[in-house]
Amino acid sequence: MLYAVICNDKKDHLHVRLDIRPKHLDYLKSLGKTLKFAGPFLDDNEKPNGTLIVVEAKSLQEAEGYAQNDPYAKAGLFSDMKIRRWRWSVNNPEEA
Incomplete structure (x- = not known):
């Protein structure tokens, strides 16, 4: 099952x-095929202010583990984090 990890950054962080970005990117790369895609949300000035990560996991608890081990999460960057089950319905490269 796919899980979307949706995070907002703390103000002024x-x-x-x-x-932490280099450690974050190394961590995401270490996930291999578990990571489906990831990228930052942007504010009106094109500055990153949040994160979207989609991972494949066997359970919500496993997805939470991936999210909590992210260096951004460990550094206290996020004001909030939501993890939701997600289905890739359109333009899924694995179904091409």
Whole structure:
């Protein structure tokens, strides 16, 4: 099952995001095929202010583990995090 991890950054924490970004990217790359896609949400000034990650996991608890082990989460970047089951219905490259 796919899970969408939807996070919003704490206000005035762009410096945390920028400092931790290399570790965050290394972590995402380490997930291999578990990670389906990821990227930042942007504010009106094109500055990142949140994160969307979609992972494949056997359970919500497994998806939560991936999310909680993200260096951004460990650094306290996020003001909130939601994890929701998600179905890739359109333009899924695995169904091409």
